[in-house]
Amino acid sequence: MFSLRQTCRRRNLSALRFFFIYLPLNLCILLLLPLAACHSFASDFQQYGEMRPVMREGHTEARVSLCSANSAPHAFAVGALAGLEGEVTIANGQVWVTRVVNGKPATTGSSCVEGDNATLLSVGHISRSVQVPLVATADANALENAIHSAAENCNWLDANGPFVFEIKGTAITVKAHVITGECAYAVAGADPLRLEIVSPTQVSVVGIYAQGQAGVLTHHGTSVHMHVIFQRDGATITGHLDEISFLAGAELRLPTE
Numbered sequence: 564m565f566s567l568r569q570t571c572r573r574r575n576l577s578a579l580r581f582f583f584i585y586l587p588l589n590l591c592i593l594l595l596l597p598l599a600a601c602h603s604f605a606s607d608f609q610q611y612g613e614m615r616p617v618m619r620e621g622h623t624e625a626r627v628s629l630c631s632a633n634s635a636p637h638a639f640a641v642g643a644l645a646g647l648e649g650e651v652t653i654a655n656g657q658v659w660v661t662r663v664v665n666g667k668p669a670t671t672g673s674s675c676v677e678g679d680n681a682t683l684l685s686v687g688h689i690s691r692s693v694q695v696p697l698v699a700t701a702d703a704n705a706l707e708n709a710i711h712s713a714a715e716n717c718n719w720l721d722a723n724g725p726f727v728f729e730i731k732g733t734a735i736t737v738k739a740h741v742i743t744g745e746c747a748y749a750v751a752g753a754d755p756l757r758l759e760i761v762s763p764t765q766v767s768v769v770g771i772y773a774q775g776q777a778g779v780l781t782h783h784g785t786s787v788h789m790h791v792i793f794q795r796d797g798a799t800i801t802g803h804l805d806e807i808s809f810l811a812g813a814e815l816r817l818p819t820e
């Protein structure tokens with residue numbers, strides 16, 4: 564027979580064995596679950612028009628109806644209206660179009676408008692997603708690096724091509740613009756409507772990540788094409804995102820199966 568001391572010693576050893584062996588193993592499994600889900604990449608990316616011909620060479624004809632581009636559930640897209648007459652952002656099936664009317668932003672949405680067509684549109688779907696919390700980002704370059712790191716951690720960068728993403732969070736600064744017939748990056752003297760946020764504001768960012776596609780899917784010098792959606796005076800506005808800084812706690816969503 565075991566003595567009470569021996570019995571207590573065995574129980575202590577069992578508890579220690581659980582703490583140092585089984586508990587860390589279970590924690591490892593829990594920590595690996597998001598990564599395992601993350602590896603299952605899903606992207607049905609479609610592109611209408613290319614950046615250089617549209618923005619620099621003037622080929623701004625209609626290429627796709629916004630209602631057609633939004634026909635499947637959970638669509639996300641960024642682009643420009645035919646004739647470069649405004650900005651187009653689709654966020655989970657909600658179609659937002661901002662034009663400039665009498666020097667002010669005028670937005671339609673959340674349903675598509677028959678007759679609205681895009682000359683440039685990058686479309687994908689996020690039916691299911693991996694959520695990645697972001698630390699504070701000082702500028703758009705830092706945000707692009709964060710998106711790159713998240714995709715790299717998921718092993719998505721080598722063979723999977725472009726993908727859409729969404730970010731929701733509190734921005735403390737935003738600079739964006741609404742195109743008015745000419746590209747602000749490509750045409751000297753272009754006069755887009757400039758938009759700016761200088762205080763904490765809830766925003767949504769919809770974008771695409773496309774490595775090595777400058778001049779095709781993105782502007783030169785970047786692997787992202789991003790639009791922002793926010794509220795001002797009770798109205799929704801969307802625009803091409805030029806600069807942004809997020810407080811910590813923003814959430815990045817990436818498409819997965």
